[in-house]
Amino acid sequence: MESFSNTNSSWPNLRGSIATNVFVLVFLRMGLGLIPGITVEAAWTITNLLYYSITFIMFHWVLGVPFALNQGEFEDMTLWEQMDKGEPFTPAKKYLTVIPILLFLISTHYSHYDVPTFGINFIALVIVLIPKFPSMHRVRIFGINQKSNTD
Template sequence: MPMDAKEVRRRRSSSLVYTEPPESLEQLSDQSALPNLNAEWVNAKGAWVIHFVLIVLAKILFDIIPGVSQETSWTLTNISYMFGSYLMFHYVRGVPFDFNAGAYDNLNMWEQIDNGAQYTPAKKFLLIVPIALFLVSTHYTHYDLTYFIINTMATIAVIIPKLPAAHRIRIGLFSGPPDDLI
């Protein structure tokens, strides 16, 4: 029975959570041929400072909005940083440059940093910043339960994908059907 172009059928074994398969030999050779400029900036001089600059700028931005309390300002700063961090390091896959023959197309930036090695100085820093921002924002919201829950959920959404157990794990809630489905 032929299927219409609009109709897409999911396999019975498809799941919302799946593991990205390891790279082929061709992808591995492409990855080792040229440096990955998409992820090497994380180890560059001054790259860590930009996180603090962005957090301070976000805090100032939310402070100058009339009617926004300090508690709300800290929570919005936390949510903004966590959203940007998740989007940049965990949601977008591949490399925006066209020089590596698609060697990193299946990897997000977190998996590209330091060639996927865990607990490198850069990855430790990028794990500590959201936790520290959570602690600061929780303190300045005076441990209010509503703000605490919002800040906790935002922080958990960024921390869990950074853990080694979540390496190459994908959650397919917001993505389209995989290419291999008929």
């Protein structure tokens, strides 16, 4: 039983959050496609990078909760670590892992990346995927983004 719920991290479990993700992506890609002079490759790359960087900042960079909760229990945890009480392989975490990979695969399919563009997209995806692995739970590689002093 939970004595309280972490309202900061429960929204990815809401119905419609997958649809919102897909909708945002379609909107982004189509919007970029409407800009005159932009190539297909550039449109896909920008879509990928925007989605990756926004989700990375939201789920893996910002620490804590924006309000006081349980004496600061979550103050050194990312949103990903707060979600579903830190358990891996939950439905929300599954779709949030699958969507960026699918996005990458679709983008390579519909475009003809040259090697540098492919590299940029590839590295961005790897960076986004690393913190999603269960073994990276509460791990700060090289102390990046380390906040509190645990005694």
